[in-house]
Amino acid sequence: xxxxxxxxxxxxxxxxxxxxxxxxxxxxxxxxxxxxxxxxxxxxxxxxxxxxxxxxxxxxxxxxxxxxxxxxxxxxxxxxxxxxxxxxxxxxxxxxxxxxxxxxxxxxxxxxxxxxxxxxxxxxxxxxxxxxxxxxxxxxxxxxxxxxxxxxxxxxxxxxxxxxxxxxxxxxxxxxxxxxxxxxxxxxxxxxxxxxxxxxxxxxxxxxxxxxxxxxxxxxxxxxxxxxxxxxxxxxxxxxxxxxxxxxxxxxxxxxxxxxxxxxxxxxxxxxxxxxxxxxxxxxxxxxxxxxxxxxxxxxxxxxxxxxxxxxxxxxxxxxxxxxxxxxxxxxxxxxxxxxxxxxxxxxxxxxxxxxxxxxx
Amino acid sequence: xxxxxxxxxxxxxxxxxxxxxxxxxxxxxxxxxxxxxxxxxxxxxxxxxxxxxxxxxxxxxxxxxxxxxxxxxxxxxxxxxxxxxxxxxxxxxxxxxxxxxxxxxxxxxxxxxxxxxxxxxxxxxxxxxxxxxxxxxxxxxxxxxxxxxxxxxxxxxxxxxxxxxxxxxxxxxxxxxxxxxxxxxxxxxxxxxxxxxxxxxxxxxxxxxxxxxxxxxxxxxxxxxxxxxxxxxxxxxxxxxxxxxxxxxxxxxxxxxxxxxxxxxxxxxxxxxxxxxxxxxxxxxxxx
Numbered sequence: 001x002x003x004x005x006x007x008x009x010x011x012x013x014x015x016x017x018x019x020x021x022x023x024x025x026x027x028x029x030x031x032x033x034x035x036x037x038x039x040x041x042x043x044x045x046x047x048x049x050x051x052x053x054x055x056x057x058x059x060x061x062x063x064x065x066x067x068x069x070x071x072x073x074x075x076x077x078x079x080x081x082x083x084x085x086x087x088x089x090x091x092x093x094x095x096x097x098x099x100x101x102x103x104x105x106x107x108x109x110x111x112x113x114x115x116x117x118x119x120x121x122x123x124x125x126x127x128x129x130x131x132x133x134x135x136x137x138x139x140x141x142x143x144x145x146x147x148x149x150x151x152x153x154x155x156x157x158x159x160x161x162x163x164x165x166x167x168x169x170x171x172x173x174x175x176x177x178x179x180x181x182x183x184x185x186x187x188x189x190x191x192x193x194x195x196x197x198x199x200x201x202x203x204x205x206x207x208x209x210x211x212x213x214x215x216x217x218x219x220x221x222x223x224x225x226x227x228x229x230x231x232x233x234x235x236x237x238x239x240x241x242x243x244x245x246x247x248x249x250x251x252x253x254x255x256x257x258x259x260x261x262x263x264x265x266x267x268x269x270x271x272x273x274x275x276x277x278x279x280x281x282x283x284x285x286x287x288x289x290x291x292x293x294x295x296x297x298x299x300x301x302x303x304x305x306x307x308x309x310x311x312x313x314x315x316x317x318x319x320x321x322x323x324x325x326x327x328x329x330x331x332x333x334x335x336x337x338x339x340x341x342x343x344x345x346x347x348x349x350x351x352x353x354x355x356x357x358x359x360x361x
Numbered sequence: 362x363x364x365x366x367x368x369x370x371x372x373x374x375x376x377x378x379x380x381x382x383x384x385x386x387x388x389x390x391x392x393x394x395x396x397x398x399x400x401x402x403x404x405x406x407x408x409x410x411x412x413x414x415x416x417x418x419x420x421x422x423x424x425x426x427x428x429x430x431x432x433x434x435x436x437x438x439x440x441x442x443x444x445x446x447x448x449x450x451x452x453x454x455x456x457x458x459x460x461x462x463x464x465x466x467x468x469x470x471x472x473x474x475x476x477x478x479x480x481x482x483x484x485x486x487x488x489x490x491x492x493x494x495x496x497x498x499x500x501x502x503x504x505x506x507x508x509x510x511x512x513x514x515x516x517x518x519x520x521x522x523x524x525x526x527x528x529x530x531x532x533x534x535x536x537x538x539x540x541x542x543x544x545x546x547x548x549x550x551x552x553x554x555x556x557x558x559x560x561x562x563x564x565x566x567x568x569x570x571x572x573x574x575x576x577x578x579x580x581x582x583x584x585x586x587x588x589x590x591x592x593x594x595x596x597x598x599x600x601x602x603x604x605x606x607x608x609x610x611x612x613x614x615x616x617x618x619x620x621x622x623x624x625x626x627x628x629x630x631x632x633x634x635x636x637x638x639x640x641x642x643x644x645x646x647x648x649x
Contacts, residue, residue: 105467107577110474110548142471143479178468180547206440207466247545248519248574251596255620256637258599272502272520300521300528327528328504349525350639 001203001216004047006088008199015173017166017184018195022090028072031089035067041092044070050080058084061092093195098186099159100124101167102200103174106139112174113139114147114167116155120186147171162194163187178207226285229278231268233285238263239360241286241295241320243279245270245304253298256349262357265291274304279312287318294359295322296352306334314341321359325352363514363539363559363566364457364485366497367397370431372422372455374446375438376403376413380461384437384502385414391499401429422453433457435491435500443487444469451482459500460486460550470548477550484550490520490542503527503540511536513645514560516553516583517572518545522596525638526570533642538565545574553583561587568592568648570641571632575600575620584630590648593627594635595620 003011009019023034024047035042044067046058053059058079062070067089074084100120106113117127117135127134138151152164166187174182183200203211219227226233232247240257242264244250250269257264266289270282279297286295295318299309307330313322314337324345326334338345346352371388375381385400392399402425403413409420419425422434434455438446443462450458451473458477465487477484485492491501495510502520507528513535517523523542530537541556543549553571560566568590573580575597584591598620624634633644 105471105547107547107579108552108582110471112471142468142475175468178466180467204467206464207468210441210466244521246519246521248517248522248572248596249525251519251574251600252522252525252594252638254600255596255598259637264599300524327524348639350637 001205001208001213001218002049003201003203004049004086005045005199006047006086008201009196011173011177011201012170012196012199015169015176017169017173018193019199020090020093020195020197022088024086024088025071026086028068028075031068031071031087034089035064038089039091040064042067043090043092044074045088045090046074046077046079046084047086047088048079048082048084050082053079056080093188093197094190094192095186095197096189096191098188098197099163100135100185101170101187102181102183102185103171103179104181109139110142111139112142112171113137114155114171116167118159120188124185160189160194163189166194166196173201177201178204178211180204222285222288226268229281230271231282231285232271233266233268235266235289236264237291238265239291239293240264240356241289241292242267243270243282243286243295243297243299244268245272245274245299249298249300253296253349253353256353257296257357260354260357262353262360265289265293270299274299274309274312276308276312276315279309280316283313283316283318283322287316287320292320294356295320296356297322297324297326298349298352299325300327304328306331307337310334310337310343313338313343323352323356323359325349362494362497363556363563364483364492364494364498364541365433365500366494367395369433369498369500370398370429371400371500372425372429372431372434372450373400373403373416374422374434374436374450374458375405375462376416376418377405377408377411378437378439381405381437382413384435384461385416387502387505388435388499389414389416391505395496395498397498400435401431404434422450422455426453426455431455433459433500436460436462436486438462440464440466444473447473447484448476451477451480451484454480455482457483457485457500458550459489459491460484460544461489461491461501462486463488465546467546467548470546474548474550485541486544486546486549488546489544489549490523492539492541493537494539495537501542503542507531508540509536512538512565512567512649514538514563514566514569514589515540515572516556516560516569517542518574518579519572519596520545522572522638526572526594526641529638529642530570530645533646535642535645538563547577552579554579554586557583557587557589561589568645570594570645572596573623575623578623580623581626581630584627584632591632592635592641592644592648593632594638594641595624595627598624
């Protein structure tokens, strides 16, 4: 789950990283009350989860006289379609230099990897394309508590030592907060020291509980409902509902739908060992989306009992036609049960997907 | 055979849970049918002295290894404790740990796999179905009835998609040497390159089916590392792109990772890429 800037900065602060003085407000009236705490020149920043927020008009420069107007403007605005519910007013820093730093996981080496650039700011992705050598990269064993000093020196070269210390603190945030990504862009030097001017933190969804995060905000209502039942569920813009078991088989079913000229409306991965009630619930959830004209159930595995699955589909009894491809234990019984209630059960994935696409054609 | 054979002694970590006990039964049924040793002991902290499915249970891997001759474990420990259990197994001297558990926090997986490496222990998974060498050894949860013995290796990041492909191969009369599910998580122990290196050393394996997914470039690295003929299938051509990784993801990936460009790169390396699973047996027949 992605944290908002002010949430990430709060965690950075707890790990000793300097962040600008700021106040979080939820309407412009509060701005009037709090401005004095922040100081004459401020940056007014919409707290929305969109990339390229600055370029989209979500960050405004202001002073004591104009800050309230700026805040009012942001509350009235949508940034890339997202309504602004909270605004962070921060002191404007006396910036000497901007750097870029991020820490993530390198899948090939299975190690943490730190990326650093002497030129931070909004154009970092452009830099990555046009001048990739400007971005330096180090990775090291995850068994260490600190980034080795020689690697920090290799990474930051001529930048002040305090920049290296801040990067090491960011590594502590990365480890202790179960982050998939910890990023500061820009990391700035000022006469008062080194600051994280912006902050980005993505927490591993598998670690939300131990990070004491109760609700995963990145999910929609149906997605959250699905997650509560241990399904993974995603909405798309076609008309075929897809139920599969396992991410790979489910994805492959989507690919096959496109291969035969159809489009999926959503997909749900029921995971392992689907019993009657889980199948029933999965079918109901997928059918709940108004765009769904036909549902394909593609389940395969050793522990999946086909008779259970068949009963679940029948109990759900949704309006849309359900096309079934099942392979597993009690395959024959499952087929008989389904046939008795007028459902089609097909022998292969290709046949089942073709049949579903024909319904929507 | 890669990773093990009939004589491999197996421990199950997380033996007394629902999944653990269910699969001890299935693994031992399979071992009996092929004349193998199968699961010789289980481990669950606090449950030592019991028995599950006819197998003695110990509190620690160390205690189990003191009483039984085993080199491998299959791990069903719940996600929160699984990282620690991998380290316990590696520390006690196991050669191979197959981590079936899903939803392990990625930092735990990274540390546990890193630690296992320093102890000389091989980890398959996490979030994987394990491996099956037809006629020899089953470590994990793969349905054995779909497979048949032969000369094609299968290595895959996805569980059920592997069963799909194995089923297609068997129906087409193509047997498998070993089928390995390496797991779908961002950090996994054995990668495509590691498993392909084992297939290359294995006289029984004449060709390999590689089943990949969107994300990363482990597939390309694997292909680069071997001379074996490969039929590949990549799932996720139509998957919605995951934009959540922001700058670092884009910089690291640098345009790599999505299924379409991955397929292009594999084809450029001379790999036969199937556009759907049912095409795989045809490609393999041409390659053999």
